[in-house]
Amino acid sequence: MKSKQQVHPHGEERPKGASRTMGGGTARKLTCGPAWFETAPLDRLGAPPHHEGGVCSELPKRGMRGFAVAFAFVAAVIASAPALAQEPVAIRFGAAPVPTSPLQTRGVGPFTAQLEADSQGTLKIVYYPGAVLGPPQHTYDNTMRGVYDMSFGMFGVVSSQFPRTHVTTLPFINRNAREASIALWRLYANGLIAEEYAGLRPLAIYDFVDTRIHARKPVSKLEDMNGLKVTATSRMVVRAVTAAGGTILTIPPSEVYSVLQRGVADAAALAWTAVMPFKIPEVTSWHLDTSLGMEPAYLLMNKDTYAKLPAPARAAIDKHAGAPISERLGALNDDIGAEDRAKVKAMPNQTIVELDAAEAARWAARTAPIVDEWLKETPNGAAVLAAYKAELEKIRAGSR
Numbered sequence: 001m002k003s004k005q006q007v008h009p010h011g012e013e014r015p016k017g018a019s020r021t022m023g024g025g026t027a028r029k030l031t032c033g034p035a036w037f038e039t040a041p042l043d044r045l046g047a048p049p050h051h052e053g054g055v056c057s058e059l060p061k062r063g064m065r066g067f068a069v070a071f072a073f074v075a076a077v078i079a080s081a082p083a084l085a086q087e088p089v090a091i092r093f094g095a096a097p098v099p100t101s102p103l104q105t106r107g108v109g110p111f112t113a114q115l116e117a118d119s120q121g122t123l124k125i126v127y128y129p130g131a132v133l134g135p136p137q138h139t140y141d142n143t144m145r146g147v148y149d150m151s152f153g154m155f156g157v158v159s160s161q162f163p164r165t166h167v168t169t170l171p172f173i174n175r176n177a178r179e180a181s182i183a184l185w186r187l188y189a190n191g192l193i194a195e196e197y198a199g200l201r202p203l204a205i206y207d208f209v210d211t212r213i214h215a216r217k218p219v220s221k222l223e224d225m226n227g228l229k230v231t232a233t234s235r236m237v238v239r240a241v242t243a244a245g246g247t248i249l250t251i252p253p254s255e256v257y258s259v260l261q262r263g264v265a266d267a268a269a270l271a272w273t274a275v276m277p278f279k280i281p282e283v284t285s286w287h288l289d290t291s292l293g294m295e296p297a298y299l300l301m302n303k304d305t306y307a308k309l310p311a312p313a314r315a316a317i318d319k320h321a322g323a324p325i326s327e328r329l330g331a332l333n334d335d336i337g338a339e340d341r342a343k344v345k346a347m348p349n350q351t352i353v354e355l356d357a358a359e360a361a362r363w364a365a366r367t368a369p370i371v372d373e374w375l376k377e378t379p380n381g382a383a384v385l386a387a388y389k390a391e392l393e394k395i396r397a398g399s400r
Helices: 034-039 061-084 102-117 136-145 155-161 165-169 177-189 235-243 253-261 303-308 311-320 323-345 357-377 381-396
Strands: 029-031 050-052 055-057 089-096 123-129 150-154 200-208 211-215 229-231 247-249 267-271 286-289 295-302 351-354
Touching: 089 102, 089 136, 102 123, 102 311, 102 323, 123 311, 136 150, 136 155, 136 295, 150 155, 155 165, 155 295, 165 177, 165 235, 165 295, 165 381, 177 200, 177 323, 177 381, 200 303, 200 323, 211 235, 229 253, 235 247, 235 357, 253 267, 295 303, 295 323, 323 351, 357 381
Parallel strands: 089 123, 089 150, 229 247, 229 267, 286 351
Antiparallel strands: 029 055, 050 055, 150 295, 200 295, 211 267, 211 286
C-alpha cells in the first residue's frame, strides 16, 4: 500500500515520520533557496537551513539558537541606525557679537567652531547677532528663560545680580584684561562667586580693557577733570569719574559720537576697544591712559539646555569652556585695545597722555572710597577682593 504523505501546515508535503519541530534530532529536507523563507513557519525564520547537495536541512536546536542571537543583534544594530545618524542639536546663540568684529572673527567664532568640531556631529550653533532675538539689556533674562540657549553680553546692565563679579571693575587694581580674566574665572571655579550663576552654565567670564578718558580738550592731570562733562554707563566708572571731579552724562555708547560732536559732552569714558568702532577720534583729540575699571563680559549657556545635550556635546563644552576661553578672550581684548590705541596714536592731531607714577597715585587715592563703598555693598566683599588680588599676584608671579 502506498504510504500516505503528510501535508505541511503551509502546504508543503513531507514524508511520514519526518519531524515538524525545530529541535528534533531528525533534519527535514526542504527545497533550498528563497522558497524556504516563503514556506517555512514564521517561528522558524530565525534559523535558515544548511545546504546539503541541492537540498536544505534544518539546523539542530542549539545551532538555531546561536543564529537567532546573531540575527537579533544585527536587527538591533539596524534599528539603531537612525539614532546614530540623528541631526545635530541646534543651539540658539542670542546677542552674538557682530559677525565682522574682531571679537567674533578672532575669539568667539573659533571657540564655537571648536565646540562643533569636537561634539562628534551632535552640536550646531546658530548665530543670532545683536538684537535679532531681543534687546541687549534683556540678554541675561532671555538666557535664564531659555529664549537663548547661549549668549554673549556685558555684566554692566545686570550689575545688581552680579555684585561679586564686579570686583574686576574697581579702579587702579588691574594691569591688563588677560590677568583680570584668569583671576575672575578662578573666583568662579573656587566657588566665591559661583552662586551668582545659578541656573546657568558659564562658558567664559572675562574682561574688556580698562576704561580711559577721551576728550575734546586737554586732560592730563586730576585737576583737568573738574567740571568735565563725561559720558559713562558702567556704575563703577560713573563713581570713579565723579570722584575725580567730573560730571556724568549717562549716554549709551551708540550716542556718544553725537553728543561729543555737538559739544553736549566734553569727554567719554570708554575702553580702547570701543574707540575705533564708535569713531571717537573724529570728535576727540586728547586721550588719558588712566585705570578707571574694567568691564566684565560673559558667554553663558542655559543650564537646562546644557544638561539635555548629548554626552559628546557636553564633553566638547567641558573641554573648551572655562579657564582656556576666558583667558583667550581677555588676551584678545588686550591685543585689540593695543592695536586701536596704536591706530589713534598714528593719527594727526591726537595726543595720548600716560599717567606717571606720582599722578597715578593721586588718582588711586581720590578713587579709593569707591572700593570702600563696594566692600560695604557686596556680600562677602572683603573675601572676594582679597582672593581676587591674591589671584592677580599669582598670575603676575607666573603661576598657572
